[in-house]
Amino acid sequence: MKKLKSLFSRFYLLLVLAFFYLPILYVIVFSFNDSKSLSKFTGFSLQWYEKMFANRTIMESIYYTVVIAVIATVVSTIVGTIAAIGLSKSRRIVKELTLQINNLPMMNPEIVTAIGLMLLFTSLNIKTGFMTLLLAHIAFCIPYVMLSIMPKLRQMDPNLPEAALDLGATPWQALTKVIVPEIMPGIVSGALIAFTMSFDDFVISFFTTGPGINNISIYVYSMYKRINPSINALSTIIVVMITVVLILVNVVPLMKERKLKKNEKLG
Amino acid sequence: MKNWVKLGLCGLMVVALGGCGGGGKSDIDPQEVYGCSTLNVYNWGEYVGENVLSNFERQYNVKINYSMFASNEEMYTKLLGGSQYDVLVPSDYMIERMIDENMLQPLDKSMIPNLANLADGVKGLSYDPDNTYSAPYFWGMVGIVYNKNNVDPADVESQGFDVLRNEKYKGHVFVYDSERDSFMMAFKALGYSMNTENEDEIQAAYEWLLDMDKKVDPSYVTDEVIDGMVTGEKDIAVVYSGDAAYILSENEDMAYWLPEEGTNLWSDAMVIPANAKCPKLANEFINYILSDDASYDNSSTVGYASSNKNVLEEMSAVGGEYDGNPAYLPRVGYPKDEVFKHNEVLKKKLADLWIKVKNS
Numbered sequence: 001m002k003k004l005k006s007l008f009s010r011f012y013l014l015l016v017l018a019f020f021y022l023p024i025l026y027v028i029v030f031s032f033n034d035s036k037s038l039s040k041f042t043g044f045s046l047q048w049y050e051k052m053f054a055n056r057t058i059m060e061s062i063y064y065t066v067v068i069a070v071i072a073t074v075v076s077t078i079v080g081t082i083a084a085i086g087l088s089k090s091r092r093i094v095k096e097l098t099l100q101i102n103n104l105p106m107m108n109p110e111i112v113t114a115i116g117l118m119l120l121f122t123s124l125n126i127k128t129g130f131m132t133l134l135l136a137h138i139a140f141c142i143p144y145v146m147l148s149i150m151p152k153l154r155q156m157d158p159n160l161p162e163a164a165l166d167l168g169a170t171p172w173q174a175l176t177k178v179i180v181p182e183i184m185p186g187i188v189s190g191a192l193i194a195f196t197m198s199f200d201d202f203v204i205s206f207f208t209t210g211p212g213i214n215n216i217s218i219y220v221y222s223m224y225k226r227i228n229p230s231i232n233a234l235s236t237i238i239v240v241m242i243t244v245v246l247i248l249v250n251v252v253p254l255m256k257e258r259k260l261k262k263n264e265k266l267g
Numbered sequence: 268m269k270n271w272v273k274l275g276l277c278g279l280m281v282v283a284l285g286g287c288g289g290g291g292k293s294d295i296d297p298q299e300v301y302g303c304s305t306l307n308v309y310n311w312g313e314y315v316g317e318n319v320l321s322n323f324e325r326q327y328n329v330k331i332n333y334s335m336f337a338s339n340e341e342m343y344t345k346l347l348g349g350s351q352y353d354v355l356v357p358s359d360y361m362i363e364r365m366i367d368e369n370m371l372q373p374l375d376k377s378m379i380p381n382l383a384n385l386a387d388g389v390k391g392l393s394y395d396p397d398n399t400y401s402a403p404y405f406w407g408m409v410g411i412v413y414n415k416n417n418v419d420p421a422d423v424e425s426q427g428f429d430v431l432r433n434e435k436y437k438g439h440v441f442v443y444d445s446e447r448d449s450f451m452m453a454f455k456a457l458g459y460s461m462n463t464e465n466e467d468e469i470q471a472a473y474e475w476l477l478d479m480d481k482k483v484d485p486s487y488v489t490d491e492v493i494d495g496m497v498t499g500e501k502d503i504a505v506v507y508s509g510d511a512a513y514i515l516s517e518n519e520d521m522a523y524w525l526p527e528e529g530t531n532l533w534s535d536a537m538v539i540p541a542n543a544k545c546p547k548l549a550n551e552f553i554n555y556i557l558s559d560d561a562s563y564d565n566s567s568t569v570g571y572a573s574s575n576k577n578v579l580e581e582m583s584a585v586g587g588e589y590d591g592n593p594a595y596l597p598r599v600g601y602p603k604d605e606v607f608k609h610n611e612v613l614k615k616k617l618a619d620l621w622i623k624v625k626n627s
Contacts, residue, residue, distance in 0.1 A: 037517070038494050056321065057333055122349040211307035211352055212332020222312030222335030227490075 024239055031232035038227055052230040061219040062234070064130075068215065069198040072137035077191045079138070080145025085179060087146075088153040099150070102143045113140060114207040121208065129210030136208040137198045144197060145190035152186030297329045303545040306552055307332045309342060309352040311535065314405070316564030323555050329548060346370065351542055353549040356404050358535050360609040363394040365538065367609070371400045372541045378550040381557035386576040388599035389534055393606050401536035402553050403574035405565070407508035408597050408604065409448060409531040411524045412515070414502040420522065423503075427526030428456040430503065432479045441492045441504035442485040446614070446621035447607065448531070449476060452505060455528045455603075462608040469616065476624045487625055496521060507533070509571030511594035516570075523594040529603025534574075572597050 034043035052058055087095050105113055117136050121128055160182065164174040180187070202217035209218065220231055297304040308320075312335040320331050334352075336342040339361040346352070357365065365371050376382060382398060389403040411430065413423050417439070423430050431440060431452065442449060453472035454461045463469065479485065488495065493510050495501060497517045506514065511523050537556060539549045555561055562575035567588055572595060573579050579596065582589045589595035598604060 035517070037497055039498050054317070057335070118348050128348070128350055207348065210350055211309065211334055212305075214334055219312075219335065222337050228313055 024235075027232050027235045028239065030229065031236040033229060033232075036229060038229065048229045048233040051228075052233045055228075055230060057214070057219060058230060058234060061214045061216050064133075064213055065199060065215040065217075068130075068134055068137055069195050071134060072141050072198045073191050073195045076138045076141035076145050076194050077187060080142045080190060080194075081149055081180075081183075081187055083142070084146045084149040084153060085175070085183075088150070099146075102146055105140060105143050106147070110140075110201075110203040114204040117204065118207040127210060128208060130213050133205060133209045133213055133215075136204050137201065140201070140204055141194035141197055144193045145187075148190035148193060149183055149186040152183040156182045293326055293328050295328045297327060297548065301327075301329075301545060301548040301551065303548060304328070305330045305332055306354065306545055306548050307334070307352045308354045308552070309334050309336060309345070309350075310354075310356045311335060312337055314356070314535075314565075314569055316561065316566075316568040319556070319561050319564050322561070323552060326555070327548070327551065331552075346540065351544055352540055353543040353545045354552055355538050355540060356535050357538065358607075359392065359394045359533055360607045362401050362536060362538055364609040365540075366395065366400055370541055371538050372543065372546060373399050374402060374539065374553065375546070375550045378547070379554040379557065381554045381575075384557055384559070384562075384575045384577060386574055386579050386599075388532075388597055389536075389574045392532075392534055393608070395536070401538045402557060403534050403536045404556065405509065405569070405571035406532070406534040406574055406597060407572050408525055409451065409505060409533070410508055410511055410594065411526065412496055412504050412506050412511050412521050412594075413524065414499060414520050415522045416520050417502045420524075423522075423524045427524075427528045428452040428505070431485070431505070432475070432482050434482050436503055437483045439502040440483045440485040441488050441495060441501050442479070443492065443505055444487040444489050444625070446617040448505065449621060449624070450617045451531050451607075453479075455526065455530060458528060461531060461605050462610065462613075464610070464613055469620070473620045473624070476621075477627055480624055480627055508594050508597055509569065512572075512589060512592050513570045515592050515594050516589075525598050527603075529601065529605065532597065532604040532606050534606070536574075570595075 029041065030038060031048055032044050032046070033041055033048070034045040087098055090098075114136075117132075117139070118128070121132050126132060156179070161174045161178050164178045165171065169177065200217060201215075202221060205215050206218055206221070209215070214222075216234070223231065306329055308331055310333070314335070315333075320333060323329075324331055336345070339357050342355065342357060343361065343365075346355075362371070376398075379402065382402060385398075385403060386406075389406050390398075392403075395401045411423055411428070413420075413430075418430075418436065422433060422435070426433060430436070431442070450469075450472055451461045453475040454463060454468065457468070457471055457475060459465070459468045459472070486501065492504050492506055493514060496504050496506070496514045499518060499520060508523075515521050515523055537553045539546055539553075543549055556565070557575060559575060559577050562573045562578040563581065566573035566575075566578055566582060573582065581587050583592075583596045584590065
């Protein structure tokens with residue numbers, strides 16, 4: 001009976017994993033397809049990679065996606081961190097109210113935010129383009145950054161920055177040497193969420209971008225008439241990049257820890 | 268930062284293409300000649316030849332901001348949202364609507380001598396008979412693609428769209444999930460105009476579709492139909508001629524038939540919006556697209572029928588890229604073929620009925 005149970009749980013796990021990874025595997029396999037078909041593998045070739053690098057609209061959309069995601073992450077992380085620290089020091093009612101308002105854009109369907117931003121830009125007579133796209137991305141990233149930093153601030157001992165000030169630190173030093181290191185895990189996870197949100201956003205980007213500025217999502221969507229297998233090649237490269245980053249993020253701290261332990265033993 | 272990335276991308280392209288920018292730039296000063304140096308083009312996704320844009324940029328020393336849309340309605344919404352473009356490529360009925368709403372400016376025909384290259388079939392289409400506002404880009408028909416091995420050609424040829432009500436093929440039919448294309452088949456099969464507003468005719472077409480749903484139990488799909496027919500998943504599908512040409516070139520078992528009851532003749536054409544910032548360069552771009560070289564590149568990459576008569580001839584001539592492919596060349600001068608007209612009320616009515624058909 002027990003054996004059966006464990007067999008079942010293993011099978012279940014396998015099923016879940018297959019459900020997660022089969023689509024990705026499918027994309028990777030078909031990025032090496034010899035023909036244009038999306039459902040029949042006819043042979044191995046690298047032609048879709050070649051075509052991807054030669055296609056200027058794809059390359060431009062990658063460029064805009066990355067630039068927007070990087071700038072939006074940096075700006076929203078800085079703004080979000082400052083806002084969260086400020087809020088943690090304000091009166092309870094202000095804090096509660098602001099946090100509720102902060103949650104609103106996340107609960108709101110994206111399409112409402114998107115149309116709202118588009119109408120705002122149009123009514124203010126701002127031409128949509130790179131700037132409006134960037135502003136929109138920063139705007140929808142900030143709430144996520146704040147959300148991931150607030151619990152860290154709550155966990156932090158409020159006496160720590162005060163002690164730093166007592167011991168002669170300037171307010172700036174107290175902020176950068178005490179508060180920020182304490183909430184660093186929150187900042188990092190906030191930045192990661194912001195980056196992924198910005199990287200794959202379609203709805204808001206679609207309505208706030210202007211002529212000639214497309215990100216990867218908009219590009220893929222516009223291909224609905226005929227899917228270009230270059231997109232498989234692009235997806236494969238992104239998957240590989242993300243895997244490498246994930247491995248680095250997980251392995252580097254482990255290695256650091258081991259080094260630290262070794263040093264301790266030696267010391 | 269920006270330059271660095273661009274340099275990097277350029278480097279990658281050098282590897283892939285063996286050239287960066289390539290060739291000498293022309294010494295035209297676009298600011299002087301056209302009053303601007305960037306052109307905003309808004310076109311369908313995957314609808315342009317590989318070197319068309321970069322050649323134009325090099326030849327005229329300008330930059331093209333190229334964006335893509337997936338449907339006419341989406342493009343229209345973007346325009347209402349205040350986006351400014353210089354060249355758009357909407358379909359027939361959308362052009363008609365935009366002309367009605369004064370959203371377009373007339374073409375400057377003195378700048379577009381290549382209009383003389385237009386194929387006969389795209390001349391004098393009802394939405395803009397004199398090409399005052401629009402210059403055709405791609406065009407085609409809607410036809411039936413079927414598997415020669417599993418479907419009797421005599422059935423398709425004698426029954427036309429009614430083959431979709433032939434119980435012999437139950438479970439082997441793709442139907443395009445769009446009220447416009449489905450009602451078109453029904454109207455045509457019944458011998459009505461596809462732009463009819465007659466209540467009785469609409470009711471009859473609705474019943475025709477209900478009957479089809481019951482008799483062949485079709486799969487309602489959108490563009491999966493292309494891959495589905497290439498792999499031979501089903502035996503009958505109603506598709507756009509450009510897609511049919513592609514299916515036929517990939518799968519030898521497939522054949523193509525244009526129903527004798529008539530079908531939809533469609534055209535996607537280039538227009539210049541009234542609020543374009545760079546209309547002079549836009550006219551130059553339209554002229555360039557209509558040239559033999561650019562039209563050839565477009566049609567060869569995308570597979571849709573070119574609006575340029577020389578290219579059409581070359582593609583379908585012996586030894587051409589679409590030699591022996593019956594779906595590439597649209598049918599010309601067949602009085603029962605019609606162009607779709609813009610009619611908001613009718614569209615809504617058909618959309619409601621179409622949902623009922625699919626849910627029956």
